[in-house]
Amino acid sequence: MERLEKKILLSSPTMHSEEKDFISEAFARNWVAPLGFNCDGFEYEVSEYLGGGFHNFATVSGTAAIHLAVKLAGVKKGDPVLCSDLTFAATVNPITYEGGVQVFVDSEPETWNMSPEALEKAFEKYPQAKVVVLAHLYGTPARMDEIMKVCRDHGAVLIEDAAEAMASDYKGQKCGTFGEYSILSFNGNKIITSSGGGMLITREKEKRTKALFWATQSREPSPWYQHEELGYNYRMSNIVAGIGRGQLRHLEDHRERKERIYRRYQRGLADLPVTMNPYLEDSHPNFWLSCLTVNPEAMCEQVRTATSSTFRSEPGKSCPDEILQKLAEYNIESRPIWKPMHLQPFFRDHDFISTGVGEDVFQRGICLPSDIKMSEYEQDAVIEVIRMCFD
Numbered sequence: 001m002e003r004l005e006k007k008i009l010l011s012s013p014t015m016h017s018e019e020k021d022f023i024s025e026a027f028a029r030n031w032v033a034p035l036g037f038n039c040d041g042f043e044y045e046v047s048e049y050l051g052g053g054f055h056n057f058a059t060v061s062g063t064a065a066i067h068l069a070v071k072l073a074g075v076k077k078g079d080p081v082l083c084s085d086l087t088f089a090a091t092v093n094p095i096t097y098e099g100g101v102q103v104f105v106d107s108e109p110e111t112w113n114m115s116p117e118a119l120e121k122a123f124e125k126y127p128q129a130k131v132v133v134l135a136h137l138y139g140t141p142a143r144m145d146e147i148m149k150v151c152r153d154h155g156a157v158l159i160e161d162a163a164e165a166m167a168s169d170y171k172g173q174k175c176g177t178f179g180e181y182s183i184l185s186f187n188g189n190k191i192i193t194s195s196g197g198g199m200l201i202t203r204e205k206e207k208r209t210k211a212l213f214w215a216t217q218s219r220e221p222s223p224w225y226q227h228e229e230l231g232y233n234y235r236m237s238n239i240v241a242g243i244g245r246g247q248l249r250h251l252e253d254h255r256e257r258k259e260r261i262y263r264r265y266q267r268g269l270a271d272l273p274v275t276m277n278p279y280l281e282d283s284h285p286n287f288w289l290s291c292l293t294v295n296p297e298a299m300c301e302q303v304r305t306a307t308s309s310t311f312r313s314e315p316g317k318s319c320p321d322e323i324l325q326k327l328a329e330y331n332i333e334s335r336p337i338w339k340p341m342h343l344q345p346f347f348r349d350h351d352f353i354s355t356g357v358g359e360d361v362f363q364r365g366i367c368l369p370s371d372i373k374m375s376e377y378e379q380d381a382v383i384e385v386i387r388m389c390f391d
């Protein structure tokens, strides 16, 4: 097989034509500046998509929405916050913005998301904890019944990071509607993108009003610029929201194409000693990223330091770093699994409630190209290269 001319990407924006229509309207009406009909429209349409009746608002990023959620949840300096360990740093960084202290909670093997048992243990150790931040990894819904029960039992507020899980559902309920505060992201690599942006979702009108106040510089109602609280500039622009509105019309189509990619990997890799990222029978992931883990008995030796990796290739065996390298040789983009937060030097002093699952998934797992513009022919090339690693 030869190196591919055209790079196969992990997950890149897929644009249609409606995005341009909404932007053109904003230009035509000279309504380019923050706030406006596209923001209002985008918020209303996302609320309707989620089932209606939400008091959501559009932000500059998913991270900004998480920050506002952490503020709304009342996290103060020194408060322990129980949060997902195997996730992207953006899930947990905003806790530090407010002076909260992350306690990292490990994953369970059936979804790779927060383990309800580990969460229960975390509450036993930190009975004063009042806030939980949970992420649905790679679009796979977490064990929500059990997680919600643990949160209720301890009177804790749930912040749901559904950045990767728009259009996923758990027992028929859409991700992004479970938390007291939930967030979505429209960053460039997500299932739909506004070029960059996020959404804060709540069911309470006053909470939206408060978050919107912070997100627009905390200006008090007064004839002059009057400030009684710290403010932020976190509001989405009318142009960006226009792109989001155009994309929203293609969300279901994107989800179907992501699922087709996952199924094709599942079939194409069935005879190799690898396992696709798991999900619960009664949930429907959006299959944002297809991932695999190399089965334990088929792992060749792989040693990772903070910044580099060495591995020793063996017949019949392979490892994520060999697959990553081999795919790159053929001009195919892939990524390691998120490195667990408790292993990050920045969080080295933080407590961690371990199950062993997160580190294991990190060692044995890899994110495969899941770009919905990838042809079947291109995906077969990816499968072929993975196959070579086990020769």
Ligand SMILES: *Cc1c(COP(=O)(O)O)cnc(C)c1O
Binding pocket: 061, 062, 063, 064, 087, 088, 090, 091, 135, 161, 163, 164, 185, 186, 187, 196, 197, 198
């Ligand atoms: C992308 C992502 C975010 C952050 O969203 P941005 O819009 O990029 O700020 C947060 N959490 C998770 C799990 C993500 O994947």
